[in-house]
Amino acid sequence: MPKTDPRTLAVKILTRVATQGSYANLALDAELKKNQLEDRDAALATNLVYGVIQHGLTLDYYLKPFVKDRKLDPWVHALLQTAVYQLVYLDRIPARAIFNESTKIAKKMGNLGVGQYVTAILRNLQRSEVPDLTKLTPPAKRLSITYSVPEWLAAKLADQLGEAKTEAIFKTINQPAAASLRVNTTKTTPQALAKALAPEFPSIRESALTPVGLVADGGFLAGTKAFAEGQYTIQDESSMLVAPSLDLQPGSRVLDACAAPGGKTTHIAQSLDPAQGGAVVALDLHPHKVRLIEQNAKRLGLADRVHAQAMDAREAGDHFDAASFDRILVDAPCSGLGLMRRKPEVRYTKRPADLTQLPTIQLAILNAVAPLLKVNGRLTYSTCTMVEEENQGVVRQFLAAHPDFEQVAVPVDQPLAFAHGAPALQLFPDDYGTDGFFIASFVRK
Template identity: 50%
Template sequence: MPNKIKDSQNPRLLAVVTLAKIKNGAYSNLQLNQVIKSHQLKPADKGLLTTLVYGTIQYRLLLEYWLAPFVKGKKLEPWVKELLLTALFQWHKLDKIPKHAIFNESIEIAKVLGHSGAAKFVTAILHQIDRTGVRDEAKIKDPIERLSISYSVPIWLVETLEEQVGDEKTKSILASLNEAPAQSVRVNTTRATVAQARQALEDEGLTVRDSKVAKDSLVVTGGHVASSKPFLDGWLTVQDESAMLPVESLGLDESVHSVLDAAAAPGGKTTQIAQYLAGDAKVVALDIHDHKVKLIKANTKRLGLADKVEAKALDAREIPQAFDHDFDRILVDAPCSGLGLLRRKPEIRYEKSLADVLHLADLQLAILNAAVQRLAVGGRLVYSTCTILNQENDAVVAKFLAENPAIELVKTTTEKDIKGNRVEDVLKIYPDDYETDGFFVATFQRRKD
C-alpha cells in the first residue's frame, strides 16, 4: 500500500480502500477493525468510516441500481466503483453532508488512488448524476425485484421470506436489516452484579439500559464497550441479546453436572453456561479448528471461568466416538448461513445462496444426530441457529425428531418469557421483533421411559 494511503487520516479514502478489500473477500468487521487500529483517527472520523463501510455494503444493490445507467457496463477498477458507490450513499442516505463536499472529496480521492484520467472520469459521472438524478426504485414493476433493490437483499431471499412469513412481515424484516445494530453485553455475575456493571459503564460515559430480552444483559450506547474497564476486568462480555436465549433454555440448575457445547467458538455461550454452573460442574467446549479453540480459552481466561471449561478441538460429528460418558445438557449452536446477523455482517446477504442453506441444514442434522448419542436419559439438548429460514430450522427439527424416536420436543423457555404466549414449541426471533439478531431455538429432551 502506498504511503499516501497508509498514512492517510481521511475516513472517506480509507472507506473506499476497505470496501475494495471486502469485495475481494475480506470480512467487513475484521477489515474495518484493522483499518481503525492502524490509523490514528478522531472519534468522529471513526464513526464516519464505519458508517460509510457498513452503509455502502448494506445498500449495495440499490446504489448499483442508481449507478448502472451512468457507467453503462464499463469495466471499472474496484476502487473506482466503491468510490462512486460511497459518494451515492453519502448523497442520498446521509443528510448532514453537503453535496459539494461529497464531490470535492471524491475527486480528491480519485487523484490519490488513481491518476488524472480517473479523477476526470469520477468528476464526469458525478456531474452527470447531478444533472439527471437517479432512478426511482419505487417504479420497478415486479414487486419481488422492487423489494430486492429497495432493501438490497437478493431476490432468492426475498422470495423465500415471502413464502415463509408473508408480505407484511417480510417488508418489516427487510426494513430492519439496514438499521444500526444495538451493542449489548452479558454481565459476568461471578465477578460483578448487573448493577455494578451498569454503574461502571455509566462512569465511563456510556448510556446503559436493561435488556428486555435476556437475563443479566445490558444494552449500551455512546461508546466502545470492548475498551472499557469493566470489559477488560472480565465483568462483562459483548453478546447479542437473542444469542443469550439458547443457554437460558438449557435449564441449568444444581442438578446439572456436565454440559457439552458442541460448536462453541468463540465461546460466548460457553462462558454463559460456565457462569451459571454450580459446584464442580463443567462444560466441555468443542470446535473443529485449533485457532478457534484458542479463542474459547482466551475468553474463559478473561472472564475468570477457565476452571469451569474444558476446550478441545473436535469435529462435532465425532462426538459419539470421542466421549464414553453422557452429558446432562448439550448445546448445538450449529454452523448456519447467518442470515439473522445481516445488521452486523451485511455482506453475508450477497455471499449466501439457497444451495448453501440446504447444505448447512444437512450439516446441522448430522451434528445433532451425533450429539444426541451422548445425551443422558432425562437430559436436555438445545439446538439453535442465527438464521431465520425454515430450511435450517423447522425442517431440521422435523427430520431430527423423525430419526430419533426417543427424543421429544419441549417448549423453549427463557428467563423473561420471550413470546411466551406463542403456540409453537420452538422460539423464533426475527430481527424486527426486538431489534436484535435473528435467532432460532429448539429444545429437546430424552424420554425417561
C-alpha cells in the same frame, strides 16, 4: 488531502471486502488502529464502510443508467458507491465537497482520466431524478433494490414469512445495531454493573429479553476496565436466550458441540458449580478458536468449569461415552442470515445452495451427539438464521430420525412479548432490534 483521509480509507476497505472476502468489521478495526484517525474522521470512515455495504444493491441501481455495462476496477466501483451513498443518505455533506473529494481520490489512486470519469458520472447522476423504488415489480425485486438484499433471498423470506413481515425485517437491518453485553453474575450484578458503566455509557439500560443483559445505544464496550476484569462479555441479546433453554443445574455435565468463540459456553458455565461436578466440554473444529474459548473463560474467571478441545462435533461419538452428558448444546454452523444488521456483507456472500448444504451438516452434528445425552437430559439446537430449511426443517428431520426425543417448549428467564414458532423460539431482527435467532429444545425420553 491528508496522508490518510476517511474517504480513501473507506474505499480501500470496501475494495478489500469485495475482492478478498475480508470481514468489514475486522478490516475497519485494523485500519482505524493503524491510521489513528481523529474521532470525527473515524466516524465518517465507519459510516461509509457500513453504509455502502448495507445499501450496495440500491447504490448500484442508482449508478446503472450512467455506468451502463462498463466493467469498473473494484476500487473505482467502491469510490462511486461511497460518493452516491453520501449524496443520497448523508444530508450534512455538501454535494460540492463530495465531488471534489471523490475526484481527488480518483486522481490519487488512478489518474486524471479516472478523475474526469468519476466527476462525469456523479454530475450526470445529480442532474437526474432519483428513481421511485416503490414502483418496482415484482415484489421481490422491489424488496431487493429498496433494502439491498439479493432478490433470491427476498423472495424466499417473503414466501416463508409473508411480504409484510419480510419488509419489516428489512427495514431494521440497515439501522445501527445497539451494543449489548452479558453480565458475568459470578462477579457482579446487572444493577451494579449498569451503575458503574453509566458515566461512560449514559444510555446503558436493562435488556428487554434477558435479566443478565445490558444494552447501550453505542460505544466501545470491550474497552473498559470492567470488561478486562471479566465482569461482562460482549454478546447479542437473542443469543443470551440459548443457555437458559438448557434448564441448567449446578451439577450439570454439558457438551457445547460448536462452541467458539465461547459466548454461550461461558454463559452456560456461569450456572455451573465445579464443587458439584458441574462442567462444560466445549468443542470446536479449529485449534485457534479453541484458544479463543479458553481465553474468554479465563478472563471471566470460569476456566475451572470449561474444558475446551479441538474436535469435529460429528465425531464426538468416537470420543465420549454414550449417555454421558446431562445437557447438550448444538449451536450449529449456519448461514448467519439473522446477523445481517451486524455483519451486512453476509447477505451478499450466501447462495441458495448453502440452504441445501448447511442443513446436511447441522443434522449430522445432531445425529452424532444425540446418543451422548442421558435419558431425561435436554438438547438445544440453535442457529443465528431465519430460514425454514436450517431451522424447522432440521427439527422435523431430527425428530423423524430419533423417536426417543420429544420437542418441548423453550424455557426463558422472563416472558417475551414477541416470539414465533412455538414450541421452538424464533426471533426476528424487527422484534426487539436484535440478531435473528432460532432455538429448539428436546428431551430424551
